[in-house]
Amino acid sequence: MSTDTATDQATSLLRFATAGSVDDGKSTLVGRLLHDSKSVLADQLEAVERASLGRGQDAPDLALLTDGLRAEREQGITIDVAHRYFATPRRRFILADTPGHVQYTRNMVTGASTAELAVVLVDARNGVVEQTRRHAAVAALLRVPHVVLAVNKMDLVGYAESAFAAIAGEFGAYAASLGVPEVTAIPISALAGDNVVTPSAHMDWYGGPTVLEHLETVPVGSDATDEPARFPVQYVIRPQTAAHPDYRGYAGQVASGVLRVGEPVTVLPSGRTSTIAAIDGLAGPVDVAWAPQSVTLRLADDLDVSRGDLIAPTGTAPGTTRDVEATVCHVADRPLRVGDRVLLKHTTRTVKALVKAVPSRLALDDLTQHPDPGELAANDIGRVVLRTAEPLALDTYADSRRTGSFLLIDPADGTTLTAGMAGTAFAAKTPVAAADDGWDFQ
Template structure:
């Protein structure tokens, strides 16, 4: 990338040095307090916000600052003391930028958790040291595993309420590690913390000298996520065709979108799917500058040497390892609406930038996310349930298994009558 300007290099660093993480935990495990602590100790809140929280805490008669007030934004959440919807929070340290998806813990809000965790690089599951692992803790880990979130942190919270006991921590650590062997969790870290007092959140705790691992913030700042994305198989779903109206650029024709996989470089031979037409990359533009390569998750404009027919919904790939167009899709689906999903149902489907219609051919089983039991007798999926579904689409989808590429391996299902998103899918295979 030697021909990049300093500004472009800085822009790419800013784009890549971002960690998206999703928090999950049962009611009163302290998620909102932990996020408040991260915001406070990373100096990511304004003084007037802190003053308002301190004043509210005092008015309630607390002898501490209720940091949960920084994050539980909905009035109904504050009144009930639970998190209902996915709340996104942003903060930064000199090392990295962060986007937090604060997801609900209740089983009836599973769909909200799936939404918040679907784009996460890391999942942060909180457990109360006094309660140990609960059914909800296991369910959160299962969902994060299903969504192929590559990094998982188990934060054992409220250690101050168990006298910072190493024995309590080791028991939870051992139990969860054993449970995690049944799941697909490539990277697991277990950290004892006290969100209320700040132990091992940003600063190392003097109350737990027996713990030699990283603090939560240190782990979040240094966990390696760049290699989690597929940098081998080129996948570039075309979002729109760029044809400037000005006389200066009257012959310019580019294809805008976000790189979903692989590395694109000028001179590379590519194939446009589904037409199968081949060409070479003439250039790659980022804003108004030409760059020497593009990789996930950069949003760029690709120019081709030949005037081939390319439109929204097409995909640019490498001829040697292009995705196979598939109309019969085998997928895990999380159902997100009250009206159940049943065989023979017709829905709209959106996959990357391509839209189509689909028929539900069969529901093979419903997965119990608490026990991993597969209920093969089920004939439908209800609200917040996850199951294995067979679909037949009206046009071929250019897809990959979700385990290989989380962008080209996922889709959403839409009610054609209302336009409401009713399901989220993770592709096992296509044919």
């Protein structure tokens, strides 16, 4: 199979997230998308109708298709990240309906971290507000490739083209300043269904796609040959059977790029080298494997390889480092402070780490940097400097969203504290020896 087939398979699935201010209509948009694309089961619709009648509403409240938590239904806002899976004849979708309130910025980061497209909603009556700018900044920070500006509630401004044009122009200029490569603006009314799945009869001045048309046709995925190959080892397979007495395989998922039989590779962080002797796929041996396939690699040499090691082509292997500078979003309720001892999980590798510094905290409303805050509270985004007990083979997040990201974990109870995106790291070109004492980071 060719890598072109891999690209075709990748583009058949689109992961996207919705974001916007409270009451901008995100959940209604998602509900309308599911309802009008015939992706709602009859019993689900009946449950929504009953819940709507119980709240004194005459028509089904489609927002309830995603606002499943009781607390959300009572408050009429989205708190958690609601994931939904649906499909049309043209594409399969995984959507994340993320919260709009500033209190839940961390949830928006979670929902958008794996998204290939973000739908940012704006109330046509209010235009671009602080939370709109915040969500655009998060999308840019997470390097979401495609952004859709859905100007909602156009029915409440008389479907005026001038209102839409003003909002689209302001948002487009702001997004460009953030480095967002592409913004598609669509005027909609989620409540009435205008330009969500079917074209609006009220906005003949708009000649672009509906939301669903754009979701079905936007190019996603990338050619695997354009990215350096990365293979985090998840499990070492030693069957010890009579049929395979010497079998030693390294199982995992190709994080990026393409791996080929006969290719020279380096195992990190040790720096030892070998050659790929065989690749075992689900249906048997293959000559080539590409992201995001799950395979088992066999090497020509008997090396000491374990879970958490990274196998990469020798010519494009990343450097290793114990000093990490990164942008992070703090997701836990307890603050992250200088001097905190944490666990850092990068792909399949988990190491001890120390928070050496918190140089700045980002204000997403105006994109200013607040220097030396000393700590990061829940929902804060800022820069941190970490020192790890063992070397890591980190890419920058700009180069790879998969191998450039990590989590900080509380070693006491396993709570996820922080989501990190590696930036400028002091990467060593040669492997660095691990510290003798697990908590000695000096």
